[in-house]
Amino acid sequence: MTSNQDRAQQLMADSRFAFMNGQYREALNLAKEAIQLASKDADAYQCAGNACMSLEDYENAIDYYKKAVKLEPNNGNRYFNLGYAYASAERAGESVKNLAKAEELGCTPENTVQLYNLLGIICFDIGRYNDALVNLSKAEAIIGIDMDIMRRKAIIYGMKNEIRKGLEVCNQMKLIAPSEYIGYQYAFRLLSQASRLDAAKRELDIAAKYAALSMDYYMDCVSFELQNYELDKNKEHMKKSLALLVKALDTLKPSVKEVAETYISSAELWLQLEEADRTIECLNAAQNPVSSFNHGFEIIPGDYSEIRLTEYDVEEMIENDRIRIENELGEYGLEELAESIDPDEEGGRDFLTVIGDGENGEEKEEYKLDENESYEFTPDNTDQINRLYVGAYTLKNDFARVIDFARKLQGSESAHNKYIGIYSEANACMKLGTEDHKQKYEETIRFFRNAMIKDPTDIAAVTFRIQCYTDIGEYGEAEQLCNLLTPEIRKNFLEKIKEAKGGGE
Numbered sequence: 471m472t473s474n475q476d477r478a479q480q481l482m483a484d485s486r487f488a489f490m491n492g493q494y495r496e497a498l499n500l501a502k503e504a505i506q507l508a509s510k511d512a513d514a515y516q517c518a519g520n521a522c523m524s525l526e527d528y529e530n531a532i533d534y535y536k537k538a539v540k541l542e543p544n545n546g547n548r549y550f551n552l553g554y555a556y557a558s559a560e561r562a563g564e565s566v567k568n569l570a571k572a573e574e575l576g577c578t579p580e581n582t583v584q585l586y587n588l589l590g591i592i593c594f595d596i597g598r599y600n601d602a603l604v605n606l607s608k609a610e611a612i613i614g615i616d617m618d619i620m621r622r623k624a625i626i627y628g629m630k631n632e633i634r635k636g637l638e639v640c641n642q643m644k645l646i647a648p649s650e651y652i653g654y655q656y657a658f659r660l661l662s663q664a665s666r667l668d669a670a671k672r673e674l675d676i677a678a679k680y681a682a683l684s685m686d687y688y689m690d691c692v693s694f695e696l697q698n699y700e701l702d703k704n705k706e707h708m709k710k711s712l713a714l715l716v717k718a719l720d721t722l723k724p725s726v727k728e729v730a731e732t733y734i735s736s737a738e739l740w741l742q743l744e745e746a747d748r749t750i751e752c753l754n755a756a757q758n759p760v761s762s763f764n765h766g767f768e769i770i771p772g773d774y775s776e777i778r779l780t781e782y783d784v785e786e787m788i789e790n791d792r793i794r795i796e797n798e799l800g801e802y803g804l805e806e807l808a809e810s811i812d813p814d815e816e817g818g819r820d821f822l823t824v825i826g827d828g829e830n831g832e833e834k835e836e837y838k839l840d841e842n843e844s845y846e847f848t849p850d851n852t853d854q855i856n857r858l859y860v861g862a863y864t865l866k867n868d869f870a871r872v873i874d875f876a877r878k879l880q881g882s883e884s885a886h887n888k889y890i891g892i893y894s895e896a897n898a899c900m901k902l903g904t905e906d907h908k909q910k911y912e913e914t915i916r917f918f919r920n921a922m923i924k925d926p927t928d929i930a931a932v933t934f935r936i937q938c939y940t941d942i943g944e945y946g947e948a949e950q951l952c953n954l955l956t957p958e959i960r961k962n963f964l965e966k967i968k969e970a971k972g973g974g975e
Contacts, residue, residue: 478508485517489524497521512541512548519551528559539568546575550585562592583609590622599626615646624656628663636660651681658690662697670694685728688718692735708739715739716769723837726845730759734851736769737858746865753855753862760839853879853887860894869898886930892917893934897941911942929955936963940970 485500498521504514519534535552542548553568569585569592577585586609593602603626610619620643627636637660643653654677661670674691681687692711699707715732718724724732733756740748752769755762847855859875872894879891896914899907915938921931932954939948948967952960 474507475511478504478511478514481507482511482513482517485521489517489521494521494524498525510541512538512545515541516548516551519555523555523558526558528555531555532559544575546572546577547581549575550577550581554584554588557588557592562596566592579612583612586612587619590619594622594626594629599630602626615642617643617647617652621652621656624660628656628660631663633660633664648680649682651677651684651687654681655686655690658694662694667694667697670697683721685718685722685724685732688714688722689735705743708743712736712739712770719763719769724763726759726839726843729763729839730756730845730847731851733759733762733767733769734854734858737862738854741858741861741865744865746862749858749862749865753858756855759845760841760843764838764841849883853882853884856882857887857890860890864894864898867901869901872898873902885928889918889921889930889934893937896938900941908942911938914938929959933959933963936967940967943970945971 481504489497501517522531549572556565590606640657737752876894918935
C-alpha cells in the first residue's frame with residue numbers, strides 16, 4: 471500500500487502541474503489534500519501559498535508560508551516567499567524583516583535577484599531612495615544588465631533630483647536598446663523635470679530618428695507642448711497637441727485601450743480650448759472606441775482644418791527644387807529636358823514615377839480594430855470622463871446635465887473627485903435657480919466643514935468651502951478661511967473673492 475508520504479508527494483506534483491497550467495484553484499485544493507496527509511512537509515504549505523498568491527489571496531498565502539518557515543527555519547527561500555507575500559499585502563515592515571532574514575540565510579540565485587529587486591521597490595515606496603539604489607545595484611551585480619532595473623534607477627534619480635546620474639542611466643538604456651523608446655522617454659522626462667525644454671525637445675527628435683515610435687512617444691510630444699503652454703499660455707500648443715494625437719492614431723496600429731484614452735485626452739484639450747461640443751463628441755467616441763475608430767471619427771473635424779502638424783512646406787520645397795534644377799541645367803530648361811526624353815510607344819512621356827500612399831508605392835492598408843474587442847474603463851478613466859462632461863456642460867450652461875454627471879462623480883473612490891461632484895451639483899442648482907439651491911449650499915458647506923474637522927490637513931475641503939462661501943456672497947467667511955492656505959494659494963483666492971465682490975468685473 472502506498473504510504474501517506476508517497477501519496478502527498480504525488481499530490482504536490484499534481485499541484486505544481488496544475489499551477490504551471492494556470493489552474494490555481496485546483497492547485498490549492500491538491501495542496502490542501504497533501505497537507506492533510508503530510509502536515510510536517512514544508513513543500514506542501516509552499517504549494518498552497520503559491521496558489522493563494524496567484525489567486526491574490528495574500529493573507530492566506532502569508533499563513534501558509536509562515537507554516538513553511540516554522541517547519542524549515544533555516545531555509546532562506548521560505549523567508550523570501552513570506553517576505554514577498556507581505557509585500558503583496560502592502561505590509562512593508564514585515565516584508566523587509568523577512569527579506570533581510572532570507573538574505574542572511576541565503577536563497578537560490580533567482581530568489582536572491584528578486585529579493586534585492588523587491589527591497590529596492592519597497593525602499594522606493596517608503597522614500598528611502600539611497601537604500602533602493604543599493605539594493606537594485608546588488609540585483610544588477612548578480613544578473614548583469616537589466617532594462618527593468620535601469621528603468622527603476624532612472625526614476626529614483628529623478629525623485630532625488632540627480633538629473634545627471636539619471637541621464638547616465640538613460641544613455642546606458644539607449645546603448646543596449648537604441649531602437650526602443652524607453653531610454654529616450656526617461657531622458658525626456660528627466661530633462662523636462664529640470665525645465666531644460668530645448669534639450670527635452672532634442673531628445674524627442676533623436677527618438678523620432680532612431681526608435682520605433684509608439685503611443686508613449688506621441689503622448690510625450692503632447693506633454694512637451696503642454697509644458698510650453700504653461701510658460702506662454704499660447705493656445706496654439708493645445709492645437710498642436712490635438713494634431714499630434716491625430717498623427718498617433720494615423721501612424722500607429724493602436725489598441726482599443728490606446729484609442730479610448732486618446733479620445734479622452736483629446737476631450738481634455740478641447741475643453742481647455744473652451745470647445746464644449748467637440749469635448750462632448752470626443753467623450754462620446756471614447757464610450758465606444760472600436761466603432762468610433764473604425765467609422766472614421768475625427769478628433770479634428772473638417773471645419774478645424776487649420777489645426778495640423780505642418781512639418782514641411784511642400785510648395786516651398788517644390789519651388790526650391792525647381793530653382794535648383796534650373797540652375798544646374800542653365801539655359802537647358804525643364805521643358806527642353808522633357809522634350810529630350812524619347813516618347814513611349816503610344817507617344818506619351820509619362821516618365822515621372824507614380825508614388826502611392828504607402829511604402830514602396832503600395833497602397834497603405836487600412837487599419838481597423840477588432841469589432842469583438844472591448845475596453846473596460848478604469849476608475850480613473852471613469853472619473854476623468856465624468857469631470858470632463860461636467861466641464862463641457864458647464865460651458866454650454868446645460869446645468870441639468872451638469873447635475874447628472876456631478877452625481878456620478880460623487881460615487882468616486884477618489885476624495886477629490888467626490889468633492890468636485892458635490893460642489894458642482896450645488897453650483898449647478900444655484901445656476902438653475904432650483905427651490906432648494908440655498909439648502910443644497912448649506913449641506914455642501916456642512917459637508918466640507920466636517921471633512922476639515924475629520925482631517926485638518928485636507929486643503930481640498932478648505933478650498934471648496936471657500937468657493938461655496940464666495941458663491942453665496944458670504945465673503946467674510948471666505949476670507950477668514952483663506953488664512954488656512956499657503957501664501958500663494960491664499961493670494962489667488964483673495965483675488966477671486968475681490969472679483970466676486972465687484973460683481974465679476
